[in-house]
Amino acid sequence: MSDLRRIRTNGKKATPLCLCGWAGDPSGRCRCHPEAILRYRGKISGPLLERIDLHVEVPRLPPAELRPYAPPGESSDVVRARVIRAREVQRQRAGRCNAHLDQSETNAVCRLAPDDQAMLENAIDLLQLSARSMHRILRVARTIADLAGSDVILGPHVAEAIGYRRSERASSGRSA
Numbered sequence: 720m721s722d723l724r725r726i727r728t729n730g731k732k733a734t735p736l737c738l739c740g741w742a743g744d745p746s747g748r749c750r751c752h753p754e755a756i757l758r759y760r761g762k763i764s765g766p767l768l769e770r771i772d773l774h775v776e777v778p779r780l781p782p783a784e785l786r787p788y789a790p791p792g793e794s795s796d797v798v799r800a801r802v803i804r805a806r807e808v809q810r811q812r813a814g815r816c817n818a819h820l821d822q823s824e825t826n827a828v829c830r831l832a833p834d835d836q837a838m839l840e841n842a843i844d845l846l847q848l849s850a851r852s853m854h855r856i857l858r859v860a861r862t863i864a865d866l867a868g869s870d871v872i873l874g875p876h877v878a879e880a881i882g883y884r885r886s887e888r889a890s891s892g893r894s895a
Contacts, residue, residue, distance in 0.1 A: 805865035
């Protein structure tokens with residue numbers, strides 16, 4: 720019998736929205752035909768996309784926002800400390816970080832209030848997401864709550880986690 724092990728990855732994936740890379744840019748530089756864009760996006764595997772926890776669109780920034788005198792956000796040290804605290808909470812709660820929880824562990828540590836559960840179910844129906852995607856949303860919402868220092872997952876945590884899945888169907892050319 721072969722020795723099968725679960726592979727844990729911490730991969731990142733950057734994908735342009737079309738062949739030329741300019742689809743959706745406000746400059747209007749993209750000259751790709753809409754059908755060509757859909758074909759290009761359709762080549763990305765749906766099962767692969769649903770295994771990615773965070774789907775984030777990063778628009779091009781105008782030069783004014785790149786200036787060095789822009790107001791700073793949180794320092795790296797502050798963010799690092801918050802992440803370390805959140806990971807410690809996760810280890811104490813389940814013995815590992817949220818991303819590595821299996822389905823039953825996810826269900827145990829990611830309980831939602833009825834209104835928040837209804838919001839999640841509505842999003843699953845509306846965005847046509849799978850059960851696997853639902854569990855990923857729950858784990859991300861639990862992580863967002865941990866980063867916020869919250870013992871419970873609140874509606875805004877669920878909404879933010881859903882937002883990270885919204886582009887899953889759009890980026891693959893599938894209907895939502």
